[in-house]
Amino acid sequence: MSIQTIEDTTVKAFPAKPAAVIAFTARARRRFDPLAIAGKLASALVPPIIVIALMLVVWQIACSSPTSSLPPPTQVWNEAYDLIAHPFFDNGPQDIGLAWRVLISLQRVAIGFGLAAIVGVALGALVGQSIWAMRGLDPVFQILRTVPPLAWLPLSLAAFRDSSPSAIFVIFITSIWPIIINTAVGVRNIPEDYRNVSRILRLNQFEFFVKIMVPAAAPYIFTGLRIGIGLSWLAIVAAEMLTGGVGIGFFIWDAWNSSRLPDIIVALAYIGVTGFCLDRLVAAVGAFVTRGTTAK
Amino acid sequence: MTAYLKLDHIDKSFTRGAQVSEVLKDIRLTIDKGEFVSIIGHSGCGKSTLLNLIAGLTKVSAGAVLLEDKEVDSPGPERAVVFQNHSLLPWLTVYENINLAVAKVFGRTKSKAERHDWIMRNLDLVQMAHAKDKRPAEISGGMKQRVGIARALAMEPKILLLDEPFGALDALTRAHLQDAVMDIHSRLGSTTIMITHDVDEAVLLSDRIVMMTNGPAATIGEVLAVPLARPRRRVELSSDRTFLRCREAVLKFLYERHRFVEAAE
Numbered sequence: 001m002s003i004q005t006i007e008d009t010t011v012k013a014f015p016a017k018p019a020a021v022i023a024f025t026a027r028a029r030r031r032f033d034p035l036a037i038a039g040k041l042a043s044a045l046v047p048p049i050i051v052i053a054l055m056l057v058v059w060q061i062a063c064s065s066p067t068s069s070l071p072p073p074t075q076v077w078n079e080a081y082d083l084i085a086h087p088f089f090d091n092g093p094q095d096i097g098l099a100w101r102v103l104i105s106l107q108r109v110a111i112g113f114g115l116a117a118i119v120g121v122a123l124g125a126l127v128g129q130s131i132w133a134m135r136g137l138d139p140v141f142q143i144l145r146t147v148p149p150l151a152w153l154p155l156s157l158a159a160f161r162d163s164s165p166s167a168i169f170v171i172f173i174t175s176i177w178p179i180i181i182n183t184a185v186g187v188r189n190i191p192e193d194y195r196n197v198s199r200i201l202r203l204n205q206f207e208f209f210v211k212i213m214v215p216a217a218a219p220y221i222f223t224g225l226r227i228g229i230g231l232s233w234l235a236i237v238a239a240e241m242l243t244g245g246v247g248i249g250f251f252i253w254d255a256w257n258s259s260r261l262p263d264i265i266v267a268l269a270y271i272g273v274t275g276f277c278l279d280r281l282v283a284a285v286g287a288f289v290t291r292g293t294t295a296k
Numbered sequence: 297m298t299a300y301l302k303l304d305h306i307d308k309s310f311t312r313g314a315q316v317s318e319v320l321k322d323i324r325l326t327i328d329k330g331e332f333v334s335i336i337g338h339s340g341c342g343k344s345t346l347l348n349l350i351a352g353l354t355k356v357s358a359g360a361v362l363l364e365d366k367e368v369d370s371p372g373p374e375r376a377v378v379f380q381n382h383s384l385l386p387w388l389t390v391y392e393n394i395n396l397a398v399a400k401v402f403g404r405t406k407s408k409a410e411r412h413d414w415i416m417r418n419l420d421l422v423q424m425a426h427a428k429d430k431r432p433a434e435i436s437g438g439m440k441q442r443v444g445i446a447r448a449l450a451m452e453p454k455i456l457l458l459d460e461p462f463g464a465l466d467a468l469t470r471a472h473l474q475d476a477v478m479d480i481h482s483r484l485g486s487t488t489i490m491i492t493h494d495v496d497e498a499v500l501l502s503d504r505i506v507m508m509t510n511g512p513a514a515t516i517g518e519v520l521a522v523p524l525a526r527p528r529r530r531v532e533l534s535s536d537r538t539f540l541r542c543r544e545a546v547l548k549f550l551y552e553r554h555r556f557v558e559a560a561e
Contacts, residue, residue: 193379193381194383196351196371196379197383199352199370199371200351200353200451201373201396201400207400211396212385215387216385290387
């Protein structure tokens, strides 16, 4: 009798186990393994967190003496807590959260960089395609691209007579050179075979541009765009310091003028993180658009 | 009856600065409709240049290429080329690669559904319909070349130009593709010119073999007719008298009378 019951329970227990295993593998196949994701996240996040913590400690020790000219992290946290904790507050003009300021700067970058991308790819295609355009334009580009972004500002202020379009122009003129140069290199490197294919098919200039040139040069174009967005972000902060307005650059200048050093440090962190995100965004778009183009 | 394709006293020289190098001299050849002609010669003899001249990708220095008595001096889809390294666009799928050609050539004359059927028909012809949504990087070298052939055929060319189409493939894949080309040629009767440096391949596939002398100033040394009945099967032919005689004739031309001179490069 007792043996019978033991057999019963074992029989019952057995099918339950494989069923659980099957359910688990099915879930693991459909979704990613949560443990593996956690492991990956940890290996990506833990080292930088440790480094940042160490830097904060060193900073704290270095700046904690009463005679120190720069504030330590604890003071930044206490005095600029509003800026850190509430990025989206809005108390009327000139008193808005840092996220709003970053967004305003980003809007200018979007316009300036967008224009630079369109004009830059078109000019780059021209320079890459035509040997005479290259001979004529390349020396001009090589000279103009070495002009520092802010050196354009007085001239553009004189031309536009307003700070916002001037700032946009500075972004445009800063970010356009790497886009032109990289696009031109990409177009020059289009394999002769692709050109032959288009000639046999009698593609016209426009079809060639859209169907062969842009996709074939896309990896180069995106390299140029990525350098360009980085330069734009450098330029906008500097340009806004001089032109005023509500951007993140002017905020830093304003904070300096009213001796709010902790605010400046928080703003720097915002700028750095935003620049990083912009770079990754362009890189991600590039990786998505150019999938398959580099593979042979 | 006049010739379908006529190469009329063609010279080709390249000028670099003050230096003029003569590549081809006095090429005369007529090709009939439906004929399969191979052009064979040592590397550097200008056979690829000759193909580019027929394709219109390079311009002749003197003489003319006449297709149905009309001069052709620019490239066009009626002289489709299958390139040695396939030249598929890597960012497009197999289907899209062929669609690029079909949309351009038949964009006005065929409806969308007809174009789709036409693409699939050509993919079926080279047995690549199963891979229509793959990108070139995802398929093997032999498959890429099949797609290259399908793209050329999809242009419905008057002349199909093959530029060492199997040069980059291993021997077995090569044999498969040669059979595929023979099969397509017998089904469609397409006039075909193939550049090759493989003697067996030339004899197996061709109606006539054009043998080129060595450059500089290369020209047609000899034209050999291959009187073998079609369909041809490689295994039976390997001991066939006519096949061996043709093979010997080409080998003799290439290795006894026009040995490859290294200085000619």
